[in-house]
């Protein structure tokens with residue numbers, strides 16, 4: 200009997216840095232996929248003042264998920280659809296924290312569909328505890344000396360502190 204192929208999903212984003220909200224979403228994604236590729240984009244639609252290099256973000260995500268063997272971390276250049284084709288993973292997972300996320304997410308999902316009709320985007324809802332949380336706010340609060348220890352994992356917190364001391 201032919202066994203069904205494992206479902207591989209992509210979770211793309213900037214992850215600068217990975218937050219508890221991202222972690223929650225990735226773990227939820229494993230409820231619908233057998234494997235998850237967390238995909239750190241070199242090119243984000245959002246123009247941002249970055250804190251970590253792409254390699255540093257990948258290393259931090261790997262550290263956060265080091266006990267989760269179904270999660271793999273990669274980075275990609277260029278279009279998400281091209282990466283999804285190369286990985287043979289036409290299933291994209293994104294989080295919807297609030298209605299305000301919806302317009303941007305719908306636009307991206309439809310553009311990706313235009314570029315590659317086989318791609319599917321599914322939206323997952325993070326725990327309500329993280330509905331206000333974004334990596335850009337974590338960066339801003341940390342840069343201004345605020346406490347982000349409840350928003351990111353230990354290894355991320357240590358690197359955020361180290362990075363900001365060096366700047």
Ligand code: PNS
Nearest residue numbers: 211212213240242243244278279307310
């Ligand atoms: O965490 P972010 O910054 O909201 O994630 C946005 C991301 C990285 C998923 C999006 O900008 C993206 O897919 N970038 C890759 C380049 C691309 O394919 N752009 C067209 C998307 S419609």
